Amino acid sequence: MGSTTWFFIAEQLSKGVVVTLQVTLFSALLALVLAFVIALCGLSSSRSLRIFARVYTEFFRGTSALVQLFYLFFILPLVGISLSPMTTAIIGLGLNFSSFGAEIVRAALVNISKGQRDAIAALDFPPDVAFRRIILPQALTFMLPPMGNLLVELLKSTSLVSMITLSDLTFSGTTLITTLGHQTLIWSIVLVCYFILSWPITGLVKRAERRFTRHRRPQE
Amino acid sequence: MFDYAFALSILPELLAGLWVTLQVMVAGFFCALIIGVGVAVLLESPVRVLRIISQSYITFFRQTPLLVQLYFLFFALPQTGLQLPAMSTGMIGLGLYYGAYIAESFRAAIGDVPRGQWEAARALDLSPSVTWWRIILPQALKPMLPILGNYLIGMFKETPLLAVITIPELFQTARQIAGLTYRFNEPYTLMALLFLAISLPTSLLFSVLGKKKRHD
Numbered sequence: 001m002g003s004t005t006w007f008f009i010a011e012q013l014s015k016g017v018v019v020t021l022q023v024t025l026f027s028a029l030l031a032l033v034l035a036f037v038i039a040l041c042g043l044s045s046s047r048s049l050r051i052f053a054r055v056y057t058e059f060f061r062g063t064s065a066l067v068q069l070f071y072l073f074f075i076l077p078l079v080g081i082s083l084s085p086m087t088t089a090i091i092g093l094g095l096n097f098s099s100f101g102a103e104i105v106r107a108a109l110v111n112i113s114k115g116q117r118d119a120i121a122a123l124d125f126p127p128d129v130a131f132r133r134i135i136l137p138q139a140l141t142f143m144l145p146p147m148g149n150l151l152v153e154l155l156k157s158t159s160l161v162s163m164i165t166l167s168d169l170t171f172s173g174t175t176l177i178t179t180l181g182h183q184t185l186i187w188s189i190v191l192v193c194y195f196i197l198s199w200p201i202t203g204l205v206k207r208a209e210r211r212f213t214r215h216r217r218p219q220e
Numbered sequence: 221m222f223d224y225a226f227a228l229s230i231l232p233e234l235l236a237g238l239w240v241t242l243q244v245m246v247a248g249f250f251c252a253l254i255i256g257v258g259v260a261v262l263l264e265s266p267v268r269v270l271r272i273i274s275q276s277y278i279t280f281f282r283q284t285p286l287l288v289q290l291y292f293l294f295f296a297l298p299q300t301g302l303q304l305p306a307m308s309t310g311m312i313g314l315g316l317y318y319g320a321y322i323a324e325s326f327r328a329a330i331g332d333v334p335r336g337q338w339e340a341a342r343a344l345d346l347s348p349s350v351t352w353w354r355i356i357l358p359q360a361l362k363p364m365l366p367i368l369g370n371y372l373i374g375m376f377k378e379t380p381l382l383a384v385i386t387i388p389e390l391f392q393t394a395r396q397i398a399g400l401t402y403r404f405n406e407p408y409t410l411m412a413l414l415f416l417a418i419s420l421p422t423s424l425l426f427s428v429l430g431k432k433k434r435h436d
Contacts, residue, residue, distance in 0.1 A: 058420060058423070059416070061419075061423070062377075062415065062416045062419040062420050062423065063377070063412050063415045063416055063419070064377040064378065064379075064380050064391075064415060065377070066380040066381065066391065067380055067391065067408070067411060067412050067415060068412075070391075070395075070408060071408050071409075071412060074398070074404040074408060075404055075405055075408060075409070078221070078404065078405055152282075152283060156283070156284065156285040156286070157285070158285075159285035159287040159288055160287060160381075162287075163384075170285070170287060170288055170291075173288070173291070174291075177295075183295040183296050183299065184292075184295075184296035184299055184300070187288060187291050187292040187295065187296055188292070188296075190288050191280075191284045191288055191289070191292060194283065194284045194285055194288065195280060195283050195284050198283040198284075199283065202279075202283060
C-alpha cells in the first residue's frame with residue numbers, strides 16, 4: 001500500500017473518531033443527568049416515584065442497547081417523530097446508560113454512613129443544604145470509579161450506532177473495507193483506535209480508585 | 221396500529237430466533253467461564269511471560285467493543301485459513317470478550333481467599349493442581365456466583381450483535397421480518413418484549429439469591 005492509501009485510511013478513521021467522541025460525550029452528559037434524576041426518584045418518599053424509578057431501570061437494563069436504538073430509529077418515525085441518526089444515538093445510549101448510572105448514584109447515596117445522617121438531623125440542616133454540602137461530596141468519591149468504568153462501557157457501546165447509519169469509527173472501518181479490502185488490517189487498526197481512546201479513562205479510574213481508598217483500608 | 225394477528229403470525233419465527241440466541245449464549249458462557257478461570261489462574265503463575273500475556277489479554281478485550289471484535293473474528297480469521305461456522309465464531313467471540321471480564325472478577329475472588337489457605341496447602345505439601353482445584357477455586361467460586369449471573373444477563377443482552385456475523389438469532393430474525401414485510405412495529409416490539417421476558421425473571425432470581433445470601 002502506498003502512502004496515499006495510508007493517508008486515506010487515517011483521514012477516514014479520524015473522521016470516525018470525531019463522531020465516536022461526540023456521541024460518547026453527549027450521551028454521557030445525558031446519562032449523567034438522568035442517572036441523578038432517577039436515583040433521587042428511587043430514594044424519594046413518594047411511592048409512585050419509587051415505582052417509576054424501578055420500572056425505568058429494570059426496563060432499560062433488561063433490554064439490549066441495540067434493540068433500544070433500533071426501536072427509536074424505526075418505530076418513532078411511524079408515530080411521526082423523526083430524529084436524525086445522531087440525536088437517536090445520543091438519546092438511545094443516554095437512556096440506556098442512565099439506568100446503569102442511576103444504580104451507581106443510588107448505591108453511593110445510600111452508602112453515606114448513618115452517623116452522618118444523624119449529625120445532619122441533630123444539627124437541623126435544611127434537606128437541600130445537607131444534600132449539597134454533606135451527602136453529595138462524600139457520595140461523589142464513591143461514584144467516580146464505577147462511573148469511569150461505565151464511561152468505558154459507553155465508549156465501546158457507541159460502536160452500535162454504526163448500525164443506525166451513523167458514520168462513527170466502526171462505520172468508517174466498514175466503509176474502508178468496502179473500498180480497500182484488507183479486512184484483517186483495517187479491523188486491527190479500528191480495535192487499536194478504540195483501545196487508545198479508552199486507555200486514558202481506565203488509567204484515570206485506577207488512579208482515582210487508589211486515591212479514594214487509601215484512607216479507607218480495612219481497620220480491623 | 222399494532223396488528224395483533226400479524227404479531228401472532230410472526231411469533232413462532234421469533235421464538236425460533238430466541239432459541240438460537242439462548243443456545244449461543246449458553247455455549248458462549250461456558251466458553252467464557254473456562255477462559256476466565258484459566259486466565260485468572262495464569263495471572264498467578266510464577267512465569268512472568270504468562271502473567272504479562274494474560275494481563276494484556278484482559279486489558280485489550282475489555283477496552284475494545286465486542287462488535288468490532290466480532291467483525292475481526294468473522295472476517296479476518298478466514299483469511300488466516302481458519303474457516304469456522306458462524307455459530308462457533310459467535311461462541312468464541314462472546315467467550316473471549318466475557319472471559320476477560322470473568323478473569324478480572326476471578327482474580328479479585330482468588331485474592332480474597334485467606335492467605336492461610338495457601339499456607340496450609342503448602343504445609344500439607346499439596347501439589348499446585350490440587351491446591352487450585354480442591355482448595356482455592358471452590359472458595360473463590362462461591363462469592364463469584366452472583367457476579368457470574370450478572371455477566372450471563374449481560375451476555376444475553378449483547379447477543380443482538382451476533383446478527384452482524386449472520387447468526388439467525390432473535391434480533392436478526394426480527395430485522396429480517398421487518399425488512400421483508402416493511403412492518404417495523406410488530407417485530408421490534410415483540411423482540412423487545414421477548415428480551416424482557418427472559419432478562420427480567422433472571423435478574424429477579426439473582427437479586428433474590430443475592431439477598432438470601434446476605435441474610436445468612
